[in-house]
Amino acid sequence: MKNPKRFAVIGGGSWATALVKMLCVNQDKVGWYMRNSDAVGFIKIQKHNPNYLTSVTFDTDKLDLTDDINVAVGKADILIFAVPSAFLGGELEKLTVDIKDKIIFSAIKGIVPESGMIVGKHFHTKYGIPFENIGVITGPCHAEEVALERLSYLTIACADAEKAEYLAENLSSDYIRTKVTEDIIGAEYAAMLKNIYAIAAGIAHGLGYGDNFQAVLMSNAIREMKRFTKRIHKIDRNINNSAYLGDLLVTGYSTFSRNRMFGNMIGKGYTVKSAQMEMSMVAEGYYAAKSAFEIKSKFEKKARTPIIDAVYAVLYEGKNARRIFLDLTEKLD
Numbered sequence: 001m002k003n004p005k006r007f008a009v010i011g012g013g014s015w016a017t018a019l020v021k022m023l024c025v026n027q028d029k030v031g032w033y034m035r036n037s038d039a040v041g042f043i044k045i046q047k048h049n050p051n052y053l054t055s056v057t058f059d060t061d062k063l064d065l066t067d068d069i070n071v072a073v074g075k076a077d078i079l080i081f082a083v084p085s086a087f088l089g090g091e092l093e094k095l096t097v098d099i100k101d102k103i104i105f106s107a108i109k110g111i112v113p114e115s116g117m118i119v120g121k122h123f124h125t126k127y128g129i130p131f132e133n134i135g136v137i138t139g140p141c142h143a144e145e146v147a148l149e150r151l152s153y154l155t156i157a158c159a160d161a162e163k164a165e166y167l168a169e170n171l172s173s174d175y176i177r178t179k180v181t182e183d184i185i186g187a188e189y190a191a192m193l194k195n196i197y198a199i200a201a202g203i204a205h206g207l208g209y210g211d212n213f214q215a216v217l218m219s220n221a222i223r224e225m226k227r228f229t230k231r232i233h234k235i236d237r238n239i240n241n242s243a244y245l246g247d248l249l250v251t252g253y254s255t256f257s258r259n260r261m262f263g264n265m266i267g268k269g270y271t272v273k274s275a276q277m278e279m280s281m282v283a284e285g286y287y288a289a290k291s292a293f294e295i296k297s298k299f300e301k302k303a304r305t306p307i308i309d310a311v312y313a314v315l316y317e318g319k320n321a322r323r324i325f326l327d328l329t330e331k332l333d
Helices: 014-026 039-048 069-073 085-092 120-125 144-145 161-171 185-208 211-232 242-253 258-266 272-278 284-296 304-317 321-329
Strands: 007-010 032-033 063-066 078-081 103-106 134-138 152-158 174-181
Touching: 007 014, 007 069, 014 032, 014 161, 014 258, 014 284, 032 069, 039 063, 039 211, 063 069, 069 152, 085 120, 085 284, 103 120, 120 134, 120 185, 134 161, 134 185, 152 161, 152 185, 152 242, 161 174, 174 242, 185 211, 185 242, 185 284, 185 304, 185 321, 211 242, 211 284, 211 304, 242 258, 258 284, 258 304, 284 304
Parallel strands: 007 032, 007 078, 032 063, 078 103, 103 134, 152 174
Antiparallel strands: 134 152
């Protein structure tokens, strides 16, 4: 891209904090909106987020912090949204600034509940953003490992390769490797689905299933993801690439995975509400399970999705997790 672009990150959680950290390596000034005004004031003085990735220290001269989304959006050319999908609609309702000419990248792994759409399609349909100005940021990458500056990998998806390359360059560093893809739809759905499979892995762990079953569960999950994404958007994609399989594995196995943690609590006997109350972070897979189940139910030709069906049954139909997973073991191969 010919002219330098100004970035703004929308969100105050761990992933937003990690993205700001990455951008600060390559940018002189990074816009950062978070709705918590106390957190904004704290960062300005103490130089770190009081609630997430507290070990990350910022050069506050590089930050343009605000608790007004319109201020952040108005100053930026490229907006990176990193708020839970369940809260995106509420944040967008605050906008009075026109975003039609902005470049939008989503770091959100979920479906927008109000529209039932993936984030990119929501921005295109509801806000008139051209598809070539919409992109997705996927892993495999945990915010906690970015904070520790452990070698991590990002995949940037956008129909406009030049925009994807530009963002990739600005997120890259000694410990961040990036690659780009044009499979924005597949990447975004895969990012949603892997959270459901991580919940399944967590439930299995909570129920006492071991590593052998986890391996079978994950190998079945990647094939289920392939079937699902093929129904949504049939193109020639290698499901074994890191944006798909890699992101699934790290989310399904990592101790940093909030979705696995949520599932583990369910497997140990927590109710959905009690597990949500105890966690300080949102498990996107909870919302994704409902959306994925509803989407696949509308497929003209049904895709076989036993893992999605099992997670949906436990979370939304109140079915007994042990019985559902015992039944699931007979459907895996």
